[in-house]
Amino acid sequence: MSKVEELHKRKSKLQIAGTACSNCRKTSKEAGVKILLRCTRCRMSYYCSKNCQKADFPGHKQFCQALCELSAKEEAWKLCDGDETEWNKRVIEHMHLLDEALDRPLTDYEKNSLLYQPKCQVCLISAVELKSPQKLIPCLSCMIISCCSEAHWKIHRPKHQKLCQTYKNMIECENVIYKLMGETAWAQEEWDESRTFPPLPKDWQTYFEWRNAPKFSESFLSVVTNSLSPPLTILAAIERFYTRDELHALDELIIHLIGASQYEIMSLSSFEEIMHVLPNVKVLRLILVGLELPNKTTPAGISMKCCSRCEKENRKRICALFPTSYHEHAEQPDDYIKPHIAVGFNTGLYETDTEHWEPTVKYLLDKDTPCVFTSYSKEEAAQDLQALKDWGAKIISGNKENKWKSIVPLIEPQVLDKFFYNNYYRTLFRGNAS
Ligand SMILES: [Zn+2]
Ligand SMILES: [Zn+2]
Ligand SMILES: [Zn+2]
Ligand SMILES: [Zn+2]
Ligand SMILES: [Zn+2]
Incomplete structure (x- = not known):
């Protein structure tokens, strides 16, 4: 299909x-x-x-x-x-x-x-x-x-009145995504010739101004934040781990997406934004590792289509998939390439697949890999952070509300009136605490 x-x-x-x-x-x-x-x-x-x-x-x-x-x-x-x-x-x-x-x-x-x-x-x-x-x-x-x-209704109305607008936003975003029919909401091919990054602008609004975005309707803008949240969360994190000179000198950028599933696959098209913010990068290598991934690619990966301008400049965006746990992937010398950053989106690692996350995180700590992990909600973020600390992580910036979170409301099916957002909170960590 x-x-x-x-x-x-x-x-x-x-x-x-x-x-x-x-x-x-x-x-x-x-x-x-x-x-x-x-x-x-x-x-x-x-x-x-x-x-x-x-x-x-x-x-x-x-x-x-x-x-x-x-x-x-x-x-x-x-x-x-x-x-x-x-x-x-x-x-x-x-x-x-x-x-x-x-x-x-x-x-x-x-x-x-x-x-x-x-x-x-x-x-x-x-x-x-x-x-x-x-x-x-x-x-x-x-x-x-x-x-x-x-x-x-008389009992529930006062509670609902506070949330009715959020429900409406959720439905409007869903309609925008439906009308896009798989097309990406964001397709800004040009980039800033003065190469001012970093630092990133301070919020979504100034970011869109900097990137010369067209005027979006409110719900369309929410959907754009949803698709740009993964690449922007990564850009903001590498800005903390690398100096401006290091970033501008990068020829190839290698990113590991850990615990990757459908969400990361769906986000892949928006990752070209990283190349547009970092125009000196010639090769962007995205390595997805996760037990829920559909099929294995070759370690060399698949070359994805880029925008006409990147194509003309012979820039490459390469994606490789490994349907396995990360620590097992890391033991395959033919497959494993050391990344510039390791990313875990919406991990919920304190409660989901914890037995896989623990050896994965410990491996990342031992290799001193720069890491950014995100969570769906404040409550989850606190518990994720505690698990990272328990496993010995040296926290660089713990549990901050992510400036580059998605503003599309998602609804928790099993709890009444509970909303969550992609990449709502984020934690940066690197190496062992002691
Ligand atoms: Zn009833
Ligand atoms: Zn309502
Ligand atoms: Zn009908
Ligand atoms: Zn491009
Ligand atoms: Zn029926």
């Missing part, structure tokens, strides 16, 4: 929330209908018209059938009564049951439609559990958050 087809297939948060047509993405208002029709079998998909329902059916059929069977199993629908832990347990259980029923792993869309399924924010009753004519009442402003009754 092509990237564009894949994007077409991805359902929006509103489609999952049941307030946009599962086929054409329109809300009832946009489609000019009074209400959306609900699929009578699974009661989880909504359509603006019979035609849209028909068009969606081939892709929906299998999952619909499995959901239908699941909703008939009364014992699988124990009431959660406002208890989030119980609700989460139940949704995980549902995923297992659907896995089994379909005899294959669920797709991302299928997982998301369970994790983000519409539910009352107070008693946590799911839309599926409500027998018509009862149904959830969505917030008419963001259209994504619902309650089961006016009484429950």
Whole structure:
């Protein structure tokens, strides 16, 4: 499947929330209908018209059938009564049951439609559990958050009013990304001939001025920060580890992206920004190492297409993938090249794959490699930092809010009203503390 087809297939948060047509993405208002029709079998998909329902059916059929069977199993629908832990347990259980029923792993869309399924924010009753004519009442402003009754809205409204705008921003960003259809939001080919970097400008606004960015709408600008956050986080870090002269003398820049997965792969196109900020670099070598990567490339990597100006100047951006843990990769003398910087985006290393992160971090410390790691939230950053300290890291700058964080809100599926951001906090470290 092509990237564009894949994007077409991805359902929006509103489609999952049941307030946009599962086929054409329109809300009832946009489609000019009074209400959306609900699929009578699974009661989880909504359509603006019979035609849209028909068009969606081939892709929906299998999952619909499995959901239908699941909703008939009364014992699988124990009431959660406002208890989030119980609700989460139940949704995980549902995923297992659907896995089994379909005899294959669920797709991302299928997982998301369970994790983000519409539910009352107070008693946590799911839309599926409500027998018509009862149904959830969505917030008419963001259209994504619902309650089961006016009484429950009365309880939840004060809390929601503070967050409604963030939900709306999230949906607008999602629409911008959808319309881009895999094209990068940022394509600024020129660079500063006076080579003033470093230091970097002080924030996103001055950065865009420096880079002669066109006027963006607010949501488009958020999406641009999301795609530029990885390269800018790296540039800001190397500015701390290397002198201006060292950076200007660099002919080849080698970056290790550790614990890399889909996020790093999707970000690859925006890494050319590093070459545009550092025009003396002739070769940018990006080495992705992570257990979730799809396939191994040769150690020499694949040459990625650059902008016309870089191509003309014969500059190269090379990317190599190693689907393994970093410390194992480092033991392969044919594959391993010492980097200028090692990067871990949104690692959550204190709780996810900790058994792999520990030997990886210790290896980096022993080699005295300059490192920048980021976290999704302040709370995670504090715990990540503690783990790094426990493993003996010498912290250069711990747990600072990242100036180059993404401002696209992302929503945590398993905690009510909890937002997080790519590369929100960052920590720089290098070598052993003692
Ligand atoms: Zn439709
Ligand atoms: Zn259905
Ligand atoms: Zn309720
Ligand atoms: Zn709202
Ligand atoms: Zn270029």
